[in-house]
Amino acid sequence: xxxxxxxxxxFQIGVAAALLAALAVLLLVTGLQMASQxxxxxxxxxxxxxxxxxxxxxxxxxxxGFLVIMTLGTPVLAGxxxxxxxxxxxxxxxxxxxxWMQSVTRRRWLAVKASWMLLAAAVWGGVISALVTWWxxxxxxxxxDAFNPGRFDIMGLVxxxxxxFAMALxxxxxxxxxxxxxxxxxxxxxxxxxxxxxxxxxxxxxxSAVTTTSNLIRGSTPPGSYWQLASGVLNSNGHPVxxxxxPAAFGIPLNYLPASCAPLNGGATKFAPS
Amino acid sequence: MTTVIETRGLTKxxxxxxALSDCTITVPDGRISALIGPxxxxxxxxxxxxxxxxxxxxxxxxxxxxxxxxxxxFLAEIGFLAQEIPLYKRFTADDHISIGARLNRHWDxxxxxxxxxxxxxxxxxxxxxxxxxxxxxxxxxxxxAKKPRLLxxxxxxxxxxxxxxxxxxxxxxxxxxxxxxxxxxSSHLLADMERVSDHLILLATSRVQLCGDIDALLAEHHxxxxxxxxxxxxxxxRTIVQAVRTDRQTTLLxxxxxxxxxxDWESADVGLEEMVLAYMGQDCMPAPxxxxxxxxxx
Numbered sequence: 001x002x003x004x005x006x007x008x009x010x011f012q013i014g015v016a017a018a019l020l021a022a023l024a025v026l027l028l029v030t031g032l033q034m035a036s037q038x039x040x041x042x043x044x045x046x047x048x049x050x051x052x053x054x055x056x057x058x059x060x061x062x063x064x065g066f067l068v069i070m071t072l073g074t075p076v077l078a079g080x081x082x083x084x085x086x087x088x089x090x091x092x093x094x095x096x097x098x099x100w101m102q103s104v105t106r107r108r109w110l111a112v113k114a115s116w117m118l119l120a121a122a123v124w125g126g127v128i129s130a131l132v133t134w135w136x137x138x139x140x141x142x143x144x145d146a147f148n149p150g151r152f153d154i155m156g157l158v159x160x161x162x163x164x165f166a167m168a169l170x171x172x173x174x175x176x177x178x179x180x181x182x183x184x185x186x187x188x189x190x191x192x193x194x195x196x197x198x199x200x201x202x203x204x205x206x207x208s209a210v211t212t213t214s215n216l217i218r219g220s221t222p223p224g225s226y227w228q229l230a231s232g233v234l235n236s237n238g239h240p241v242x243x244x245x246x247p248a249a250f251g252i253p254l255n256y257l258p259a260s261c262a263p264l265n266g267g268a269t270k271f272a273p274s
Numbered sequence: 275m276t277t278v279i280e281t282r283g284l285t286k287x288x289x290x291x292x293a294l295s296d297c298t299i300t301v302p303d304g305r306i307s308a309l310i311g312p313x314x315x316x317x318x319x320x321x322x323x324x325x326x327x328x329x330x331x332x333x334x335x336x337x338x339x340x341x342x343x344x345x346x347x348f349l350a351e352i353g354f355l356a357q358e359i360p361l362y363k364r365f366t367a368d369d370h371i372s373i374g375a376r377l378n379r380h381w382d383x384x385x386x387x388x389x390x391x392x393x394x395x396x397x398x399x400x401x402x403x404x405x406x407x408x409x410x411x412x413x414x415x416x417x418x419a420k421k422p423r424l425l426x427x428x429x430x431x432x433x434x435x436x437x438x439x440x441x442x443x444x445x446x447x448x449x450x451x452x453x454x455x456x457x458x459x460s461s462h463l464l465a466d467m468e469r470v471s472d473h474l475i476l477l478a479t480s481r482v483q484l485c486g487d488i489d490a491l492l493a494e495h496h497x498x499x500x501x502x503x504x505x506x507x508x509x510x511x512r513t514i515v516q517a518v519r520t521d522r523q524t525t526l527l528x529x530x531x532x533x534x535x536x537x538d539w540e541s542a543d544v545g546l547e548e549m550v551l552a553y554m555g556q557d558c559m560p561a562p563x564x565x566x567x568x569x570x571x572x
Contacts, residue, residue: 003376007369008362094360098413100327102377102420103350 001104001112012082013120020127023071026064031135034060038138060139068135071154074128075162076191078121083170084183086117091178110175118167125163129155140225147227149199166191204229276303277336278424278456279324284333286319292480293319297333299475299485301458306450308467309460311477312554317460318357320477321426324458325354338423350379353422353455357429359413363402367395367412371419378420386419393445407438414442418449425450425457431466443470464550474546476553483553488546495549498526500539507536516552527552 006013037060045051087110090096099109133155140146140155152158169190174183209229214220216233233241279301286294294316301307311317322328323335326342326349335342338351361370367390375381390397393415395408404412410430417425430446431439447470450457458475461467474491476484484491495515498508502524505514512530519525527544534541 001377004373007365007373093363094356094358095362096360097354097356097358098360098362098416099377101325101349101352101354101356101417102374103346103379104377105344105346105349107344 001109002116004099005113005116009082009117009120016120016124020124023128024131026067027131027135030060030064031131031137034135034138038142068132068154069150071128071132071159072150075121075125075159076166076188078124078163079166079168079170079187079191080184082117082120083167084174084187085180086113086171086174088174088178088180088183092180114171117171118164121163121167122160125160129157129159132159144221144225145227146225149203149227152227153199162191162195165194169194277301278303278305279335279337279458281323281335282333284320284323284335285331286316286323286328287331294323294477295480297477297482299482301456301473301475303456304454305456305473306447306471307456307458307473307475308464308471309458309475309477310464310467310550310554311460311462313462315462315477316480317462317477318428320475321354321428321458321460324424325352325426327354346379350420351423353417353420353425355413355417355425355427355430357432359409359430359433361401361409361413364400366400367397370401370412370416371397374416374419380421382419382421386415389415389418389445393441405438406433407435407442410434410438410442411445414446414449418453421453423455425455427457427459429460429462431461439466443467446470464547468546474550476550478554484550492544492546492549494531495527495529495544497542497544497548498524498528498534498539499542500524500526500536503538508534508539515549516555 042051087096090099096109100106136146136151136155140151145151146155153162166187170183170187173186173190174180177183177186212220212222213234235241277300279299281300282298284294284297285292297316297320309317309320319328323330324337324342326337326344338348340348342348342352362373365373368387371383371386374386375383387397390412393408393411395404395411401409401412410433414427414430417427427446431442434442443466446457446459459467459471472488474484474486474488475482500523502519502522505517505524505526508514508526508528511532512528512534514526514528516527517524527549
C-alpha cells in the first residue's frame with residue numbers, strides 16, 4: 001500500500017518539493033541579508049549607547065515580507081490538494097474498487113494512505129514553518145511581536161498543527177461527500193472558519209491576560225515577546241478614560257485633557273470643555 | 275459436489291430502498307453462472323454482498339465456506355470486477371501488474387503479461403488511452419492474475435462492442451476451464467451469457483426468480499398450448515409462470531414435470547430465452563404460489 005500511495009502521489013510530492021526548495025532559496029538569501037543587517041545595526045548602536053529605540057529599523061524588503069505573511073495560507077493547501085481528493089477522487093473514478101479487490105482490507109487501504117498523507121502534511125507545514133521562523137529571527141528580536149496574530153500563526157509548531165488539521169479535514173470531507181470538488185470547498189470553508197474562531201475568540205483566552213499600568217509619557221516595554229490585547233488611558237483617579245472618538249492627543253480625547261495641557265494640542269483648544 | 279456460494283434469505287436495504295430481498299441461491303463448484311436481470315434488479319448488490327464489499331441487512335450467506343469479510347485471506351480468494359472497470363487512468367498495464375504484486379498474497383505477473391501480449395495489448399501505455407475492450411481485457415487479466423477461486427464479474431461486457439464481447443467471453447471461458455474456478459457473471463442481456471454459462475440465477479425486482487443448472491431448469495419448464503379454457507386442473511400439479519390468452523388459444527409456460535392428461539393441451543420444450551423472458555415479465559412476485567398472469571383481466 002505504501003508503494004501505491006507513493007506511486008499515486010509522487011508527482012504532487014515533486015511539485016511540493018520544488019515549491020519548498022524555491023521558498024527555501026528565497027528565504028535563505030534574504031534571511032542572511034537581514035541577519036547581517038541586524039547585527040551591524042546592533043554593533044552600531046552599542047558603540048553609541050543608543051540601543052533603547054531600534055523599533056524604527058526596517059529589515060528585509062516588502063515583497064518577501066508579504067510572501068512570508070502569506071505562508072499563513074499554506075497549511076490549507078495540503079488539505080485542499082492532497083486531503084480532499086485522497087478518498088473522493090478514488091471513489092469518483094472507481095479506482096477504490098480496484099484497490100479494495102486486491103488482498104488488502106479497506107481499513108488498511110485508508111489507514112496507510114491517510115498516515116502517509118498526514119506525515120506529508122506535517123513535513124509541508126514543518127519545513128515552511130522552520131524557514132519562516134528562522135527568517136523572522138531578527139524581526140522577532142527587534143519587535144517582540146511574535147505572539148501577535150499573523151506572526152504567531154506562521155511560526156513554530158502552529159503551521160504543522162494547522163497543516164495536519166487541514167489534511168484531516170480534507171480526507172474526512174472527501175470520504176463523507178464522496179466527490180472531490182465539494183470536498184475541496186468544504187475543506188477551504190471549514191479551515192477558514194475554524195481558523196477565524198480560534199484566532200478571534202479562543203486564542204485570547206488561552207492564558208489569562210496580565211494588566212500593567214505605566215506612565216503615559218514614558219510607556220512600558222514588557223520583558224520578552226508579548227501580545228497586547230487592549231490598551232487604554234486611566235485618569236488621575238485610576239478610572240479608564242473613554243475610548244477615543246474624535247480629536248485626541250496621546251490617545252486621550254481632547255475634552256479630557258486638563259486645561260493646562262492645552263498648548264500640547266496646538267490650535268485645538270476650541271474642543272476643550274468650557 | 276461442493277457449493278461455492280450459498281445464501282439464505284439474503285436481504286439488503288439502503289435506507290428506504292430494498293435492493294435485494296429474500297435471496298436464496300446456491301452455486302456449485304466449477305460453474306460459470308449467469309446472473310441475469312433487468313437494470314436495477316439487484317445484481318450489483320448481490321455481487322457486492324458476495325465479495326464482502328457490503329453487509330447484508332438480513333439473511334445468511336457463505337462464500338467458499340465462510341462469511342465474506344474484510345480480511346486479506348478471504349479477499350485473496352475472490353476476484354471481483356466492478357461494472358465501471360476500475361483502472362488507474364494514468365498507470366500503464368505494467369504499473370497495474372506491479373501494484374497487484376504488492377497488494378496480493380498470490381500474484382502471477384507472468385500470466386498477466388503473457389495474456390496481455392497474446393491479446394496485443396501494450397504494457398507500457400496509460401490505461402486511460404486504451405480502448406474499452408482493451409481496458410476490460412486488462413482488468414480481467416489483473417483479476418485472474420490474483421488466482422482467485424471465485425470470480426465475480428459485474429456486467430463485464432456491457433460497455434463492449436459485439437466483437438470485443440465475444441473475445442472477452444471466449445478468453446474468460448478458456449481461463450475458467452484452465453483453472454477450474456467458479457464464476458458468476460452478471461448481465462441484463464441473456465444473449466451475452468448464454469454461450470459461456472451453464473448455471474443461471476435470474477433476478478427481477480430484487481427477488482430471485484430462478485436459480486439452478488440451465489439444463490435442469492429447461493427440463494422442468496414446458497410450453498402448453500391449448501384452447502381457451504380453465505387452467506385450474508393444470509395449476510393443481512404445475513406452476514403457471516406465464517399465461518397468454520387470446521380469443522381462441524391459451525399459451526402457458528409451466529414449471530413442473532407432472533404429466534398433463536388432458537389431450538386438449540399440447541406440450542413443447544421451452545427455449546432458454548423464452549423461459550427467462552417469461553420470468554422477467556413477472557413484476558414483483560411475492561412468492562411462487564401467487565403468480566400473476568399476463569394478458570388476463572383480473
